[in-house]
Structure formats: structure tokens, C-alpha cells
Amino acid sequence: MMIVRLPPPWALLHRPNTAVRVFSLLTSPPSTAVVYDEHGPPDAVCKVKELPPVRIKDDDVCVRLLAAPINPSDINRIQGVYPVRPPLPAVGGYEGVGEVHSIGSAVKGLSPGDWVIPSPPSSGTWQTYVVKDQNVWHKIEKSTPMEYAASITVNPLTALRMLEDFVDLKPGDAVVQNGATSIVGQCLVQLARVRGIRSINIIRDRAGSDEAKEKLINLGADQVFTESQLEVKNVKSLLADVPEPALGFNCVGGNAASLVLKFLKQGGTMVTYGGMSKKPITVSTSSFIFKDLSLRGFWLQKWMSSDKAKECRVMIDYLLSLARESKLTYEMELVAFNEFQSALDKALGKLGSQPKQVIKF
Amino acid sequence: MMIVRLPPPWALLHRPNTAVRVFSLLTSPPSTAVVYDEHGPPDAVCKVKELPPVRIKDDDVCVRLLAAPINPSDINRIQGVYPVRPPLPAVGGYEGVGEVHSIGSAVKGLSPGDWVIPSPPSSGTWQTYVVKDQNVWHKIEKSTPMEYAASITVNPLTALRMLEDFVDLKPGDAVVQNGATSIVGQCLVQLARVRGIRSINIIRDRAGSDEAKEKLINLGADQVFTESQLEVKNVKSLLADVPEPALGFNCVGGNAASLVLKFLKQGGTMVTYGGMSKKPITVSTSSFIFKDLSLRGFWLQKWMSSDKAKECRVMIDYLLSLARESKLTYEMELVAFNEFQSALDKALGKLGSQPKQVIKF
Numbered sequence: 001m002m003i004v005r006l007p008p009p010w011a012l013l014h015r016p017n018t019a020v021r022v023f024s025l026l027t028s029p030p031s032t033a034v035v036y037d038e039h040g041p042p043d044a045v046c047k048v049k050e051l052p053p054v055r056i057k058d059d060d061v062c063v064r065l066l067a068a069p070i071n072p073s074d075i076n077r078i079q080g081v082y083p084v085r086p087p088l089p090a091v092g093g094y095e096g097v098g099e100v101h102s103i104g105s106a107v108k109g110l111s112p113g114d115w116v117i118p119s120p121p122s123s124g125t126w127q128t129y130v131v132k133d134q135n136v137w138h139k140i141e142k143s144t145p146m147e148y149a150a151s152i153t154v155n156p157l158t159a160l161r162m163l164e165d166f167v168d169l170k171p172g173d174a175v176v177q178n179g180a181t182s183i184v185g186q187c188l189v190q191l192a193r194v195r196g197i198r199s200i201n202i203i204r205d206r207a208g209s210d211e212a213k214e215k216l217i218n219l220g221a222d223q224v225f226t227e228s229q230l231e232v233k234n235v236k237s238l239l240a241d242v243p244e245p246a247l248g249f250n251c252v253g254g255n256a257a258s259l260v261l262k263f264l265k266q267g268g269t270m271v272t273y274g275g276m277s278k279k280p281i282t283v284s285t286s287s288f289i290f291k292d293l294s295l296r297g298f299w300l301q302k303w304m305s306s307d308k309a310k311e312c313r314v315m316i317d318y319l320l321s322l323a324r325e326s327k328l329t330y331e332m333e334l335v336a337f338n339e340f341q342s343a344l345d346k347a348l349g350k351l352g353s354q355p356k357q358v359i360k361f
Numbered sequence: 362m363m364i365v366r367l368p369p370p371w372a373l374l375h376r377p378n379t380a381v382r383v384f385s386l387l388t389s390p391p392s393t394a395v396v397y398d399e400h401g402p403p404d405a406v407c408k409v410k411e412l413p414p415v416r417i418k419d420d421d422v423c424v425r426l427l428a429a430p431i432n433p434s435d436i437n438r439i440q441g442v443y444p445v446r447p448p449l450p451a452v453g454g455y456e457g458v459g460e461v462h463s464i465g466s467a468v469k470g471l472s473p474g475d476w477v478i479p480s481p482p483s484s485g486t487w488q489t490y491v492v493k494d495q496n497v498w499h500k501i502e503k504s505t506p507m508e509y510a511a512s513i514t515v516n517p518l519t520a521l522r523m524l525e526d527f528v529d530l531k532p533g534d535a536v537v538q539n540g541a542t543s544i545v546g547q548c549l550v551q552l553a554r555v556r557g558i559r560s561i562n563i564i565r566d567r568a569g570s571d572e573a574k575e576k577l578i579n580l581g582a583d584q585v586f587t588e589s590q591l592e593v594k595n596v597k598s599l600l601a602d603v604p605e606p607a608l609g610f611n612c613v614g615g616n617a618a619s620l621v622l623k624f625l626k627q628g629g630t631m632v633t634y635g636g637m638s639k640k641p642i643t644v645s646t647s648s649f650i651f652k653d654l655s656l657r658g659f660w661l662q663k664w665m666s667s668d669k670a671k672e673c674r675v676m677i678d679y680l681l682s683l684a685r686e687s688k689l690t691y692e693m694e695l696v697a698f699n700e701f702q703s704a705l706d707k708a709l710g711k712l713g714s715q716p717k718q719v720i721k722f
Contacts, residue, residue, distance in 0.1 A: 083647075083651045253646050271649075272646055272649035272650060273650060274646065274650070275645075275646025275647070275650075280643050280644055280645050280646065281643070281644045281645075281646065281649070282641050282642070282643045282644075283641055283642045283643075283644070283656070284636075284641050284642075285614050285633055285635065285636025285641065285642065286444075286636070287658070288632075288633035288642070288656065288657065288658025289633060289634060289635070289636075289658045289659070289660045290444045290658075290660060291658075292658055292660065292663065293658065294655065294656065294657050294658075295644070295649065295655065295656040295657075296649065296655050296656075297648070297649025297650045297651075297652075297653055297654065297655075298650070299650045299651060299653065302653065
């Protein structure tokens with residue numbers, strides 16, 4: 001990893017919209033950015049580069065990034081395996097929080113010093129300065145913990161939408177999920193609890209699973225099982241006073257997905273949003289015909305491209321308010337930008353299980 | 362198989378409702394019925410017995426059965442593997458057509474000689490006389506071919522509902538299905554054609570598959586492929602001018618279900634209504650997340666128990682009108698009741714591929 005100073009053509013990357021406009025004297029500071037020229041292993045293709053200043057047009061806002069997380073989907077974009085990817089060369093990152101540094105002459109409602117997040121999120125948050133149209137930016141309360149402001153969309157909003165969009169749940173109802181220790185999983189437990197919805201949680205068998213159980217219980221989980229604890233004839237006999245769930249979430253696949261299906265009640269729905277085991281989902285014919293199960297999928301990026309940008313911000317404000325009240329918490333590690341490579345290694349799983357890595361600029 | 366004459370307790374079977382009522386002189390003729398006392402292999406547990414006459418109450422209609430099919434679900438009920446089954450001992454069969462033989466004093470709108478079908482269907486059509494409340498019976502046109510009147514609900518109505526209930530299809534749209542030579546499959550081809558919807562059909566590789574293809578094309582199929590023809594990198598390259606289907610039907614499972622999924626367009630739905638291969642359905646994570654597929658199931662018996670009885674009769678009339686106009690056809694073999702055992706053997710697949718067996722009383 002090295003810092004290189006780039007010639008003007010890089011401005012194309014930093015600011016792809018080069019439509020001819022009235023010349024403006026206002027420019028951004030140079031930006032230090034995590035850039036990849038080609039798809040491949042993130043630790044090989046990502047380079048920290050300095051990008052030259054770019055013009056700030058009348059409707060533009062220049063934001064100094066404060067923090068941005070490394071999400072699995074960021075890694076998949078760099079690897080080239082994500083279905084929607086920015087054109088190359090690209091700056092990494094998709095969400096984050098920043099402070100308004102300077103604004104174009106036509107910008108309304110934002111002033112230098114304001115905290116903003118790109119909403120819906122957009123590519124290129126792994127850099128020190130970003131210039132984008134004012135419509136991109138959503139002002140948030142500065143009392144929000146920085147790491148939550150940086151990471152509020154990709155995982156917590158996924159959890160919120162999945163809880164709202166598939167089954168009409170009422171207080172006292174239950175949901176079931178695997179991969180419960182994931183950030184989305186932890187958010188689901190807490191967002192369900194806020195609505196009086198109970199959660200049944202499935203986690204992997206591994207060293208430390210007792211500790212993981214305890215953490216989930218502390219977040220508000222009603223029940224937590226390791227997969228091996230569910231090797232029983234009828235998993236529903238374990239439900240005790242928790243009702244059969246009408247909605248389940250799968251981010252693992254394989255046996256862990258089958259366990260979610262087993263818990264679901266007649267007519268229930270399982271929503272898949274990840275495949276951590278890299279194994280497919282296998283379902284019996286009778287689950288569809290006689291148990292009337294529905295299997296669906298959820299992809300936040302698609303959801304946000306569907307006319308939901310405004311609704312999205314209302315939900316983000318709700319999630320941020322929960323974060324400020326500590327009703328929504330999850331483990332993160334703030335890492336200085338100059339330690340990006342080490343944060344990336346942790347995010348890539350090279351050092352075992354680690355908290356969510358959030359770069360602090 | 363033998364004919365046995367039973368003592369009065371059998372009346373309990375023939376007419377389970379024994380509530381005390383004003384004595385009536387009207388009774389049914391004795392009924393010759395296919396009865397099973399226990400679940401098991403149908404050819405072992407089914408016996409033809411004579412059931413004694415039963416009283417015809419004021420609201421009752423006594424129907425002389427004309428014809429009734431042997432459906433796979435009838436066989437599963439006798440085997441005891443179907444989730445909803447009549448109490449034992451039971452008379453076989455679930456749909457059929459009959460002629461009104463005699464009516465109770467309070468019956469309105471039905472007269473001796475009328476043709477009727479039980480709608481929604483109900484257990485016990487494999488016998489010569491059935492007595493049930495007037496609400497059970499739906500009068501149909503006597504110009505309907507008897508074998509279609511007998512078999513119009515279980516398979517054709519499944520096809521019609523699956524085409525209507527999951528995706529809003531417009532003329533020019535396409536559907537894809539496996540098991541296309543099944544009765545439901547043949548009905549789907551024809552009902553789709555009536556609505557201007559195109560069909561992509563997948564059949565097994567077997568001796569006679571060319572002939573099966575030709576038959577489906579003659580029914581109105583747009584494309585017919587054997588599974589081995591679909592061992593290509595991109596099945597959609599085979600679509601020619603047929604659009605990508607938004608709706609698929611699966612009655613096979615295993616590879617044949619995966620092929621249906623491959624044909625589906627982004628956001629498409631696959632409905633499972635059978636599992637002839639006895640193999641489960643396997644789906645990749647990305648099919649749910651990035652291709653946004655939905656997997657559902659359909660079970661006519663559940664659908665009909667959901668307040669749809671009235672709507673059901675309108676649809677039955679529509680299907681019967683198509684049958685009278687030969688716009689809905691499928692192969693059947695009418696077999697005399699005294700050859701029931703041989704018809705059962707054919708329905709059980711003991712004699713290879715055979716047309717749908719319909720008992721003629």
C-alpha cells in the first residue's frame with residue numbers, strides 16, 4: 001500500500017459528471033481515497049491514492065468524510081462478484097457519514113459543519129472528500145454516534161425493511177432467523193423487540209457460542225439455539241411460550257435455512273438476504289403444497305432504486321434515533337484511515353471473528 | 362376383490378350425519394361402493410361393498426353417480442399419506458358427476474334427472490348412490506361429455522387458479538412449466554392459449570418424447586423441451602420470440618424444478634403443486650436476492666376451503682364450457698365399474714403410462 005499522487009485524468013473518477021458548465025472558482029480539497037482499477041482480491045487491488053481537487057458546481061455539496069464502514073457487499077463489489085458495481089476505476093465504500101465542507105451557490109438547507117449521509121447510499125465513501133449533488137445528502141443530528149451514523153443504512157435498514165415488508169406482524173408475534181450474530185441479525189432482534197415482536201435465533205456451533213447467546217439475549221432475543229441443539233424430531237417442541245413464527249430470515253443457506261423453514265408456521269414466509277455458508281436452500285415439495293410456505297428474497301440496493309428514496313430517509317431518521325437512545329446497538333471498531341489495510345484484513349476474515357470495521361477519516 | 366353385504370352399522374359410513382330427525386319414508390337405493398377400512402396399498406385395502414339404503418332428509422339429494430376419476434390424490438388419501446383424509450372406514454374418490462335420483466321435500470332448484478357435481482368436491486364418489494345436502498350439488502349442463510364433467514375440478518381448476526392467482530399475466534406474456542404432459546400441465550397449455558398467454562413446456566426424456574411433444578404442440582404449446590435439451594449454458598437463448606416467463610409451474614422437483622427457475626425472468630414466481638420425482642427443490646441464494654424470485658405452493662383443497670365455494674362454481678362452469686367446445690381436452694379412459702381393479706392398477710402406474718382412468722357406473 002502506498003500513497004501516489006495522480007495526474008488530472010483522475011478527476012474523471014472523482015467526479016464523473018463533466019458536463020460543460022459555467023466556470024466556478026469553488027473546488028474541493030484533494031481527496032485521499034481507496035481506489036481499485038480492476039476487480040480482484042480487495043487486499044491486492046485496493047490502493048490509497050490522492051485524487052486532485054474537483055469543481056463544486058452550484059448544486060453541489062463538498063463533504064469531508066468522518067467515517068465509513070467496510071461491509072461485505074463493499075468487498076463483493078471490489079471482487080467483481082456483486083451484480084451492480086460502479087464503473088472502473090472506482091473508489092470503494094457505499095455508505096458513511098461526513099461533515100459539510102463547502103457548498104455550491106444554489107444549495108439550500110445545508111451549511112458547512114452539518115453532518116450528512118448519502119441517502120440512498122452511493123459509491124465512493126472510502127475517501128476524505130466527496131463532491132455530489134445536494135439531493136444526495138441527508139442531514140442528520142450531530143449528537144448521533146459517528147460509527148452508527150456511518151453504518152445506519154446497509155445493515156439496519158435491511159433489517160427494518162425485512163421486518164415490515166413481507167408479513168403483517170403484530171405485537172406478540174414471533175420471527176425466526178439464522179445467522180443471528182450478524183449485524184442485520186442483531187438489528188432484527190432489537191427492532192423486533194421495539195415492536196413487541198419476539199425472536200427465535202439460530203447461531204452456528206463454535207467456540208464462544210455461549211457468549212454469543214448471552215449477547216443476543218442481552219439485546220432482547222427471546223430464544224437462541226445453536227444448529228446442533230435443533231437436531232430434534234420437532235423443533236417446535238422447543239418453542240415454549242413463543243408462538244410459531246410467520247416470518248423467517250435466512251442469511252446462511254444449507255441446513256441453517258432448513259431450520260428456519262422448520263420453525264415457520266403454516267403459510268409462513270422465509271426471506272433470504274445472504275448466503276454465508278455458500279450452500280443453496282433445499283425445500284421439500286410438501287413445504288410448498290401442504291405447509292404453504294413462501295420463499296422470497298430481499299436486496300436493499302434494489303429496494304432503494306424503486307422510488308423509495310424519500311421514505312428511506314424517514315426510516316433512517318427513525319433508526320438513528322434508536323441508535324442515539326441505545327435501543328439499537330451493535331459491535332463496531334473504529335479504525336484510523338491510515339490503518340485501512342489492517343481493517344480490510346479484519347473485514348476479510350483473515351483474523352477470525354471481528355467486530356464490524358469502520359474507517360475513521 | 363369381492364362383493365360383501367354389510368349389516369346396518371355401515372349406514373354410519375354411508376351417511377355419517379345421524380342426528381335425530383322426523384322420520385322420513387324416503388330412502389336411497391343400496392349403494393355399491395369402493396370402501397377402505399384402513400390405510401395402505403390401494404389395491405390391497407380397497408374393497409367393493411354394498412352399502413344399505415340411507416334416509417333422505419328434507420334438504421338432501423340422492424344422486425346416482427355416472428362417472429368418477431381416479432386421481433393421484435385419491436390414491437394418496439387411501440395410502441394415508443395425504444394431509445387431509447376422511448375418517449375410516451371411507452368410500453374412495455373425491456370428484457365425479459351424477460344424475461339426481463330423488464330429492465328431499467325442501468330441495469329447491471334440482472329435479473330428478475338433472476346432472477350434478479359435488480362442488481366443492483367431497484369424499485366418497487366411488488359408489489353408485491350418494492346422499493348429501495342440496496348445497497353440495499352443483500347443476501351442470503347435460504350436454505357436457507360425462508368424463509369431463511366427472512374430472513373438471515381437481516386438475517383443470519388447479520391449472521386455472523395457478524394461472525390467475527399468482528402473477529397478473531397479460532396476453533403475449535409467457536409461462537413455463539415442467540411435467541407438461543400431466544393433466545394439469547395439458548390444461549395449463551390450453552387455458553394459457555385461451556388467454557393469449559404463451560407456454561414453455563419441459564418434459565422428461567423417455568421413449569415417446571417426440572410424440573408427447575407433438576401432442577402438446579397440438580394443444581397449443583409454444584415450445585416444448587426435454588430436460589436434456591436444456592443442458593445448455595443459457596436456457597434463455599432457446600426462447601426465440603417467446604418472452605421470458607414471469608410465472609412457472611413445478612410438479613416434478615429436482616433438476617426439472619431448477620430448469621423452471623432458470624427460465625424465469627427477474628422477479629418471477631414459481632408455483633409448486635406436485636413432486637413427481639420425489640426430489641426436493643434446490644435454489645441458490647442469488648436467485649432470491651439478486652434475481653428476486655418468489656417460490657410458492659398451490660393446493661386446491663386448501664384454496665377451496667377458503668370461502669371460495671361460490672366463485673368455484675363460476676369457474677367450473679367456465680371450464681365445462683371450454684370442455685364442451687373442445688377448447689379443453691385431455692386423454693381419459695372410461696372404464697366400467699366392474700373393472701375397477703384394472704383401472705386402479707393402471708392409475709397406480711403398474712402398466713406404464715396410461716390415460717387418466719375414469720370409472721363409469
